Amino acid sequence: MKERKIRIFVCLMFVCGVLITFVDMDMFKRPFTQLHNLTFQQEQVLGRRYLSEHDLLLSTIHNHPKFANANTSRIYLKHYQPSYSLGEQIKVQIDLFDRDGNRKSTGGDHLRVWMEDPKTSASVCGEVFDHNDGSYTGVFKATWAGQAVIRVFIATRREELALYYRIFKQYSSIWTAYADFKKKPLSETSRCSANQPSISKTNEWCNFTTQNDGFPWFCKKTNLPCDTWTKSYTGPTNFKLDTSDKDILTWSGKDPAPDTLPMALNVSIKKVGKSSLLTPPDISCNNLPAKVTWQQKSPNGYFHNNKWHSLMCHDTLPRTIDTYRQCLKGRTLWLHGDSTSAQFKTALHSFLRFPSHADAHVPVIDKDPLHNFSVSWHAHELPFYHGARHYPRYSNQAQHIMMDRLPNTTKDIVVLYLYVHFTLVHPGEFRRHVRRLVPSAKNLLARAPNVTLAVRGPHAYFRGTQSLISYWGLIYSDIWHEEFAPLHDKIVYLDFWDLTMAKRSRKVHPRMDTVHQMVRSMMSLLCFRK
Numbered sequence: 001m002k003e004r005k006i007r008i009f010v011c012l013m014f015v016c017g018v019l020i021t022f023v024d025m026d027m028f029k030r031p032f033t034q035l036h037n038l039t040f041q042q043e044q045v046l047g048r049r050y051l052s053e054h055d056l057l058l059s060t061i062h063n064h065p066k067f068a069n070a071n072t073s074r075i076y077l078k079h080y081q082p083s084y085s086l087g088e089q090i091k092v093q094i095d096l097f098d099r100d101g102n103r104k105s106t107g108g109d110h111l112r113v114w115m116e117d118p119k120t121s122a123s124v125c126g127e128v129f130d131h132n133d134g135s136y137t138g139v140f141k142a143t144w145a146g147q148a149v150i151r152v153f154i155a156t157r158r159e160e161l162a163l164y165y166r167i168f169k170q171y172s173s174i175w176t177a178y179a180d181f182k183k184k185p186l187s188e189t190s191r192c193s194a195n196q197p198s199i200s201k202t203n204e205w206c207n208f209t210t211q212n213d214g215f216p217w218f219c220k221k222t223n224l225p226c227d228t229w230t231k232s233y234t235g236p237t238n239f240k241l242d243t244s245d246k247d248i249l250t251w252s253g254k255d256p257a258p259d260t261l262p263m264a265l266n267v268s269i270k271k272v273g274k275s276s277l278l279t280p281p282d283i284s285c286n287n288l289p290a291k292v293t294w295q296q297k298s299p300n301g302y303f304h305n306n307k308w309h310s311l312m313c314h315d316t317l318p319r320t321i322d323t324y325r326q327c328l329k330g331r332t333l334w335l336h337g338d339s340t341s342a343q344f345k346t347a348l349h350s351f352l353r354f355p356s357h358a359d360a361h362v363p364v365i366d367k368d369p370l371h372n373f374s375v376s377w378h379a380h381e382l383p384f385y386h387g388a389r390h391y392p393r394y395s396n397q398a399q400h401i402m403m404d405r406l407p408n409t410t411k412d413i414v415v416l417y418l419y420v421h422f423t424l425v426h427p428g429e430f431r432r433h434v435r436r437l438v439p440s441a442k443n444l445l446a447r448a449p450n451v452t453l454a455v456r457g458p459h460a461y462f463r464g465t466q467s468l469i470s471y472w473g474l475i476y477s478d479i480w481h482e483e484f485a486p487l488h489d490k491i492v493y494l495d496f497w498d499l500t501m502a503k504r505s506r507k508v509h510p511r512m513d514t515v516h517q518m519v520r521s522m523m524s525l526l527c528f529r530k
């Protein structure tokens with residue numbers, strides 16, 4: 001009897017172990033979390049911020065007349081009042097209708113909302129919550145006294161998102177990466193993917209996981225040996241899609257004007273005492289605890305007179321060349337990632353007036369020997385879509401490799417950043433790459449006490465190059481927050497979502513005047529931290 005009980009106990013423990021393993025693996029595969037800035041109870045009341053993976057998989061792609069239409073959709077105040085007070089919350093409801101005036105009965109369309117006053121160059125973003133019935137709640141904070149108009153933009157429709165997700169599942173990516181193989185006098189090209197091929201076909205693929213710093217990367221074998229891989233580039237993608245689906249894939253590059261609701265709301269905002277602008281807590285940005293940067297509620301700032309006003313902290317860093325040089329003295333500022341992180345480097349070169357040797361996606365470290373500092377840029381690991389230009393293999397490097405190579409004595413500033421290129425692949429791939437950064441970041445912080453480490457979150461944009469949509473940035477932000485949770489008290493989170501929602505950017509690459517505001521915000525948080 002005793003032996004039987006022992007056998008039963010062992011079997012139960014085995015089953016529990018299998019179940020735990022299964023759950024852990026399932027969590028890794030499921031990238032959608034809805035954690036950032038919302039408790040579960042708040043989400044239930046306000047609505048969701050983005051579609052679940054389950055909803056995307058089950059979504060039907062309707063014909064064109066049933067899509068949400070800006071001209072027929074409506075916006076109105078949840079609770080009308082003649083004016084609001086500075087700092088007060090403003091709630092609006094948005095109801096979506098199709099082209100024929102039929103009310104949408106399901107949610108999932110991604111909306112952007114903002115409030116602006118062109119006369120004072122003031123603007124602030126709002127948060128949108130989806131009630132899954134064709135109605136949405138927009139939440140704003142009155143950040144300046146005066147007049148304002150609230151506007152709505154249909155950024156990405158549910159059917160569009162469902163099509164992208166179907167392509168992720170079927171084709172691995174929206175764009176196609178290629179590899180060049182060369183052994184004189186022969187040269188050949190093949191397509192590549194981060195997806196592991198089926199076990200029965202592994203002999204048909206070159207496994208470049210080791211060469212891609214430990215991240216899966218496979219290229220179709222050619223007549224040349226795998227070790228003759230020399231360069232990578234992006235080429236044409238041929239999906240087996242019908243005419244309607246092909247048309248949907250062009251939407252992300254279209255003019256945003258027709259998708260902005262012509263209906264808008266005018267609101268009046270009163271001063272509180274003598275205050276006409278909302279102010280942040282009485283703490284300088286370089287003294288703001290790192291943990292607080294991960295906990296900010298939207299909006300974390302607003303524009304007034306074309307200047308970004310943080311609601312997290314006071315920007316006390318003088319915006320002078322000497323101050324920036326003193327901050328960077330004896331250090332390298334690592335701005336690795338993609339071309340939108342290279343924009344930060346461009347902005348710094350412009351402000352600090354030292355030569356840049358940047359050449360598109362070619363790695364570069366530019367030094368200012370007179371003032372003893374450097375700024376480095378390097379393209380992140382594959383998947384990275386280089387465009388038509390063919391880049392050597394050394395052009396890409398994982399950011400954990402860069403951290404692992406820093407000496408224990410480093411005083412450098414490291415800004416971790418992954419974003420735009422990952423919007424072309426399944427969000428689970430983004431989580432895989434973010435997760436790998438964590439142990440290297442932990443190790444670096446433990447052995448190099450003088451290093452300054454930051455994570456730069458996603459930025460928002462209206463429309464970009466075909467199929468590059470910033471909707472996935474909502475999910476990516478939650479992934480950063482979740483994976484880096486053990487390090488929130490040691491790493492600064494640079495949140496530019498609200499800034500780029502308030503100062504609307506149509507393209508993937510923000511305007512350089514916006515980038516300068518982002519760089520100023522970054523420097524105020526990272527320079528002279530205590």
